[in-house]
Amino acid sequence: RYTHFGEGKYDESEAAIQELLTEAGSLTTEKVVENPTYQTYAQTRETYLGYARMESLASPEKVLQDVTTLYTTPAIMPRDQFALAGTWQITPEYAAASVGAKLQLNFSSKSVFLVARPKTAGTAKIQVHVDGKPQFFGADVVEGTVQVTSDRLYSVVELSEPGRHTLELTFPEGEIELYAFTFG
Incomplete structure (x- = not known):
């Protein structure tokens, strides 16, 4: 069967x-x-950020499981991969970003969604840039920022048509847990 x-x-x-x-x-x-x-187009696969299902991390550092680690981004982002910059703790299910950390994602899609939640009670913020500019915001982005107040799926990017782009997320306030990216 x-x-x-x-x-x-x-x-x-x-x-x-x-x-x-x-x-x-x-x-x-x-x-x-x-x-x-x-009409179909190549689309980036669902991308998991916890080490149990992580497949596409482009940062040169090895993942130290459940240990707070400093990561860097490569000079060139490979297609359909992501990289971390700054201080992160990667667990089996999620990657926890410290204040000031960044995430870059090379993707091909029309829409980008992120499953996330604040690490502690309160609100964590995510600043969104696509191709180096604050643009192409999804429904959950207001003036370039996502207010993460609960655990759910957030609409981060919405383009008029599918294509290859680079997403950069910056975490200026509040620690946050990131679980997965999905694409549409």
């Missing part, structure tokens, strides 16, 4: 579903309707 976890491979999943329905007698070829064709 077919199994698949996560995003992607939609055509394969659809074919497996139709095969099972045909086996069960619930689907005949007369009822099959072809899927419409959509």
Whole structure:
């Protein structure tokens, strides 16, 4: 039997579903309707920031699990990877940014979302720059800043069309836990 976890491979999943329905007698070829064709583009994969599922860290330093560590960014950001700058603590589930830390992300997408929460009670702030400028803000960005008040998904970037860009997040106030980036 077919199994698949996560995003992607939609055509394969659809074919497996139709095969099972045909086996069960619930689907005949007369009822099959072809899927419409959509314009597609390469999109950055979901990016996890905790070491248990982290795959795309571009910072040259090794991840020291559960230890506060100083990280730096590389001179050139590789495609679809992220880098940390400043003081961070990386746990199995999240990366905790200290005040003044930064995160750079090279991405290809139209929208960028971030799962985050303040490390302690109160509000943590994230300043957002895309391609070096405060622009292309998502729904949760007001005047270039996200107010992180609870654990949830934050809309950070919204572009008019998909493309390759560099996102830089700066953490000027309050310690914060970052779990994952998703793209749309």
